[in-house]
Amino acid sequence: MPAFLLPIAGVVLGLIIGSFLATLVLRWPDSRSVVAGRSSCDHCGHQLRARELIPVASFVLQAGKCRQCGATIAKDHVAIELAAALIGGIALYAAPGAQGLAGAIFGWLLLALAALDVKHHWLPDRLTATLAVSGLMAYFLFIPPPLLDRLIGGLAGFLSLTIIARLYKSIRGRDGLGGGDPKMLGGIGCWLGWTALPLVVIGASLVGILVAISWQLRGKSVAADSRLPFGSLMAVAAFPLWLYQTAGGGLAY
Ligand SMILES: [Zn+2]
Numbered sequence: 541m542p543a544f545l546l547p548i549a550g551v552v553l554g555l556i557i558g559s560f561l562a563t564l565v566l567r568w569p570d571s572r573s574v575v576a577g578r579s580s581c582d583h584c585g586h587q588l589r590a591r592e593l594i595p596v597a598s599f600v601l602q603a604g605k606c607r608q609c610g611a612t613i614a615k616d617h618v619a620i621e622l623a624a625a626l627i628g629g630i631a632l633y634a635a636p637g638a639q640g641l642a643g644a645i646f647g648w649l650l651l652a653l654a655a656l657d658v659k660h661h662w663l664p665d666r667l668t669a670t671l672a673v674s675g676l677m678a679y680f681l682f683i684p685p686p687l688l689d690r691l692i693g694g695l696a697g698f699l700s701l702t703i704i705a706r707l708y709k710s711i712r713g714r715d716g717l718g719g720g721d722p723k724m725l726g727g728i729g730c731w732l733g734w735t736a737l738p739l740v741v742i743g744a745s746l747v748g749i750l751v752a753i754s755w756q757l758r759g760k761s762v763a764a765d766s767r768l769p770f771g772s773l774m775a776v777a778a779f780p781l782w783l784y785q786t787a788g789g790g791l792a793y
Contacts, residue, residue: 543636550632550644551625555595557648558624562617565655569662583611595621616659623651627779635786642678643786646731647779649674653724654772663720663771668727675730684785685733693729697737698722717770724771728778736781743777744770 541549566582580587586608592598599618606613627647632640649671656662672694679687701722708716729737748768 546636546640547629547633550628550640554625554628554644554648555621557628558621559595561624561648561652561655562620565620565652565659566614566616568656568664569660581606581608581611582614584609616655620651620655624648627651630783634783638681639683639786642681642683643782645674646782650775650779654775657718657769657771661718661769663718663724665720665723668720668723671724671727672730675727678731685735689733689735690730693732693734693737694726696734697729698726700737701725721770721774724774728774732778732781732785736785739781740774740777743781744773747773747776
């Protein structure tokens, strides 16, 4: 395949993966079948035909409504498909080849975690573990960072947020972080190496501040105890850092 076609292939693959991820995110918490896919309308149970299952296109053609009952199709579905397409396209543009595909997988895992965190404040162990294992495996594609940096990244990511969470709880007497957050930072460390961890946390905090400001501008109250989905903030910070590493900026490599 000519190199210029790879980002396009990334977009197409992203749409397909995104459709699966959206189903995962919207159904997993209710433990409805994910394998069966988005095969029926969530509202009336109408069995969807092939032409109603095309990522993004079906949504646009049907104006976001079920053909049978006219119920609005969750916009989350199409948003996740678009985000996954964007991740696939950008990753394979930044690195046309195996490294780009690995980066796309990193991005798609982050996307699934971010969406579950925003919607359900839930970072499933199975997904954070997949993030960690795939990050260590990416080393075997001979792409930086070195394996030792990834292993230290995994441990340091997990331990640092665990300690911060314990400290916070002992001072404030309540949880400031979700239980999955340290595991997720560990998983990110397995991909980016330990040197990237401070930037992930600082980036996530900056994004969090921007989100809080935009909430206030829109008149949404931000109580001192409203819990920002830190996992999704880390995801937003981590993918650009992968791009930066890959584009040759390098973080001490
Ligand atoms: Zn319906």
